[in-house]
Amino acid sequence: MTVALRPELPALLVEEQVKSALLEDLGRAGDITTLATIGPELTATANMSVREAGVVAGLELARTAFRLVDPSIRFEALVADGDRVALGTAVARISGRARGVLSAERVALNFLMHLSGIASYTAKFTDEIAHTKAKVCCTRKTIPGLRALEKYAVRLGGGSNHRYGLDDAVLIKDNHVAVSGGVAGAIRAARAYCGHLVKVEVEVDGLAQMREALTAAPDVILLDNMGPDLLREAVALNAEHWRLDAAAYPGDLRRTRLEASGNVRIETIRAIAETGVDFISTSKITMAAPTLDVGLDISI
Template sequence: MYDRFLVLPLIDRWLAEDIGHGDLTVELMIDPRAVATFRMNAREPLTVSGIAIAATVFTRYDSACAVDLLVNDGDRVEAAATLAVVSGPARSLLTAERTALNIVQRLSGIATETARYVAAIAHTPARLLDTRKTTPGLRMLEKHAASCGGALNHRLGLDSGIMLKDNHIAVCGGIAAAVRRARAHAPALTRIEVECDRLDQVKEALDAGADVIMLDNMSLPDMAAAVRTCAGRAKLEASGGIRLDTIAAVAETGVDYISTSRPFQSAPAVDIGLDAAG
């Protein structure tokens, strides 16, 4: 989910970055009276994300542009599917084309890669979580893309929850002391998560009353042991070194959540093109 009001300044910056002082090519080559219609087509199978943002790029640049969206974010489409039809002044469409395609290709790439991870654990109750390892300035949109692919959003920012990591714990003097301090000052409905990389820490976090325990880079046997120790008293999140070829085995240990940044950091932009309507 994203706020359209917050997206508009982003679009303005993207357009300013790409256009500079003006689109030299269209101003020299395209008649200012020319109109055109283009189809935004998927050139490979993909999960859609950012299609409405791409549409807004065109209309933000020129209100005379019109966009007919044929799909919604979260839709799975095959190659050759038409995602949208854009029409209006040819100069404006050609100038805004690259910016619109860049964002929908990037976000749909994240959504498509996320969907692959979600599918790999669909046979288990575990749910996929995203992370805060996003592109600076694009977190809101990249997390939206992850949700389009079927993931749940972890913290949107540092103000979204309390995560006690190893350095926080060290400064506070141990897990029990850190949880106690957090519990005393946290807003009433805020959950407290504790990062653990050993089974003895899991027991300590559980006894301290942690709501969620992150199993950081633990082995599969240790994860399974943590699940037995916890016995439903807190939610368990597996994290660290999660890959597409390892995530199913992690899910099968019985953890509640698995977090990974890979769809953000390694997803390629999908191939989407703007083709002249026949």
Template sequence: MLDTLPAILVEPIIRAALLEDLGRAGDITTMAVVPAEAPMRCRLAARQPGRLAGIEVAAQTFRLLDPSIRIETLRSDGDAVAAGDAVLELSGRARSILTGERTALNLASRLSGIATATAAMVEAARPHPARITCTRKTTPGLRALEKQAVRAGGGVNHRFGLDDAILIKDNHIAIAGGIMTAIERAKAAAGHLVKIEVEVDTLDQLREAMQVGVDAVLLDNMDPATLAEAVRIVAGRAVTEASGRVNAQTVGAIAASGVDLISVGWLTHSAPILDLGLDV
């Protein structure tokens, strides 16, 4: 079971999602159709197999609407589920549960989809030690939750923001006038705890970077044979990260090249949801 994110990080996200749905007048359908004190007992369940994430987020959604709702957690973030497996059981005021249903499902389905996609990539990279990592290509406002979902799927996190580390990419290099100049400027500006990574497209660029020295190299859009040669050039002097054209069909060969990390942007920007439903 993963450690849950601090409530101070998660609650504002859930509140914003609920406010978006409730609008100016609240759930007028439920208020019109369902008596105020009508009870409800229901179950949040998986409708397809996958890996879970965002389950505590879903539970918090209902708690924010109505602290009296009783919630039993049957499965946790990181758990594998089959179609039909129950995840949460809820009982309480029907109005509260129905009002929170869509927001809770939107968040849990989205995050579980990311965890499921990550788990598939992790499995496809076996038995090689390369770790699957995400990027900053996240849904605005949901980054902390989506990166937690990557961890639930067995992946690891790249930087959370622009202030985490220095990552010198192709446009930085173009403006600076070259890789060596860009790295030297970064080293002059970086604090003693700030790591430096540089993106390279060719082995010649990699050799330049290694002359100056960096903490990590991002090997962009290289085929497996070129990646293997890049790993030999680095020879353990920096963390090696492969990126670009990574999917379930290519990740095994990329991992076999010996890189330390494989970054996959689509895990957080394009992974399909895991279908979850709330049934009375």
């Protein structure tokens, strides 16, 4: 059995994101409150602790915030990204010059709270469908500039990533079909344009469109805004189609996967997953995730 490794963020990406956030916060004159009230020789020790249970994400960004403000600050992670933690758990300990600790605090917490919130909310969705084969996926509905970070947090919460942008996979939506003139033709045109290494997905709004799509063998069919009963019909139709085409495509390697989308909430995802679809995509896990409450408390 293959064990999936936890995701990691490239160090250069982390550095760029954190540096930008610090420059935004420090502005033109730096942290004038801290500079005016805290002497340069004073030191402090602080704990970062969660004030509610959840999944941790963003520790490396927090570490980088303190390092960029003051390289002498010591940041000790007490848990790892992806860990589920209980209320009150200390996730990191910081020690060093107090000025740097205070000036980096908000940026470090902002990243940690936002990404941990996404990971924690995603985990709630994945827990709901753990008894099925379905995977919950995020979408391109992310905060501009933070997509890579938010998709990283989704994976830490047990979810899967949909495409990262317009350039890494084809997703033929209803407006593409309307302009191009048909589902099957759009799929074939996409394959001819992109080549064999690019996945092709097409959105359909009913079984008639799905039947047409299957004739062009897309990698994935997105079943848009279908209720559980219609989703079950779609799963059965897909299975029957590939049984009939078994001679041309032996085994399960060529089967079109099915993705459900639309009206996906924590209250509805279980029923959707139990229809037998492979993927369930929702913007809720990125756009509607509440932050995880994390605090930094200093002891001199």
